[in-house]
Amino acid sequence: MTKRLNALAGLLASVFLTLFGLVIVTFLIGRVMPIDPVLAAVGDNAPQEVVERVRQEMGLDQPLVQQFFHYVWQLLHGDLGLSVLTKNPVTSDIARYFPATLELATAAVIVAALIGIPLGVWAAVRQGSWVDQTIRVICLAGHSVPVFVLALICLLVFYAFLGIAPGPGRQDIIFQDMVPHVTGLLTVDSLIARDWDAFWDALAHMVQPVCILAYFSMAYITRMTRAFMLDALRGEYVITARAKGLPPRKVIWLHAFPNVSVQLVTVLALTYAGLLEGAVVTETVFSWPGLGQYLTVSLMNADMNPVVGATLLVGLVYVALNLLADALYRQLDPRVR
């Protein structure tokens, strides 16, 4: 019991330290950037006294330490400041943009895992055969074709020529703001509202970007799964399982695969976290109002509060996913319990 409490305390301490580091880094990002947030707010042509007044209002004339405490104080109150560009609080902006990314990333990582893991296992089991080679080529293409090329070709073929896929964006204009906002995930919200037309529309809009993102993630997941499985299949316990007279299917899925699942959790968590950062290029091509777009547009416009806010969120996502992966390790591997 005390052992478990100790482990919990250690975990909390490490989470706290990570978060503290995150706060420091995000604070510094806002200060070391060669961007004057005051000028960004008031514009280049503002008179000197306006610039000075705004500087005082924003507290930027105070010493760094004081500014830092002010920043932490604001964070603790859930205040990330205002966006110059959208004129909204950054928190409400993120609440609007992040669900779009969350929806896309979650769907993509599920699709990628459901296809990538079996493919990787299959490639490892048939190492060196034509199956392995074919899967290798598919994955190589996934690694090397630029996203924007594939995304544009997709739009061109399925939207422009064939007309079987909806165009860019999250939903058709007629469904805009028709579904009450609950989670921000359009598919879930429309299900809650039992609006089937809106649901199918939202789902259809997701198909292309999800497939593109899933393809790239799948390439990585497949390659890693194959490598892990090759290693596991060489294990002595696999010989034992075969010597017991188990059919190959059971040897692979009941004996070799559970031994790679811990490593796969890491791969999946990192993939998911990477997708949650927002896929800037994919989001741009498909006009997807996600976190990646929000972050990029803010950065281009020297709008620092959203940049810091979004960075903080991405950091939090990583911490949360790491915690989740940690908990899963304990579930999957008795040796780390």
Add this chain to the structure above:
Amino acid sequence: MLVDIQNLRIAFETRTSVFEAVRGVSLNIGTEKLGIVGESGSGKSLTARALMRLLPTNARVTADRLTFDGVDILKADERAMLRIRGKRAGFILQDPKYSLNPVMTIGRQVTEAWRTHKGGGRKEAKEAAIDLLAQVRIREPRRVYDLYPHEVSGGMGQRIMIAMMLAPDPQLLIADEPTSALDATVQAEILRLMEDLVSQRGMGLLLISHDLPLVSHFCDRVAVMYAGRVVEELAAGDLSKAQHPYTRGLLNCLPSLIHPKPRLPVLNRDEAWLKS
């Protein structure tokens, strides 16, 4: 005759060359205890694995005859092999640290072996597994049943391995250096346990080892392998009458407590041993 091996050859093909690791081994095993001794790379493990068709896929196996209880291992399909592996021949590997699945409980691994060949329900299998664990003289079988392999010692791990392989009541037990990863005191216990269980059940035993005195002590017959061949085969009691210079050389290298030698002799290899 349980196992009949005539002129078994195992070769490994690489891109540039072919290496023949086993070069014409002939052996018979009945309901007896046969020991195979030989140095690393002499082909003893490969011979045993070929019998259960557990060799890596790049191994080329040929033989004039390779049968298990009348079943032709060379021609048998995978389904026929599944009825031999585990069910009729058990296979114990060297180090339980690696040969037991680290993420499965001991109970699950033993019940799996039992249920695969005997069918039956979960409860029945659990009772059978606990009984098997008791048979290999594990003191608290019910507690051990729920443990993971990393929570038990090497000796206990090897007992579990034996329990698992005896679960489907096989006719032959192949033990590939079952004690080389264990302490000397535990070694004797495990071998005695195997000997007892094998005689109780009237099974055949194929014991692979590089420990000549140990094998001659526990087995009825000993086959000495060198460079992919059986160079000498004799009754365990006749070891002192060994003819082949390799066997004699090995015996000569043994340190003795009664007549200690200041320096142990070195085994001088003869090119001619490779031919014969």
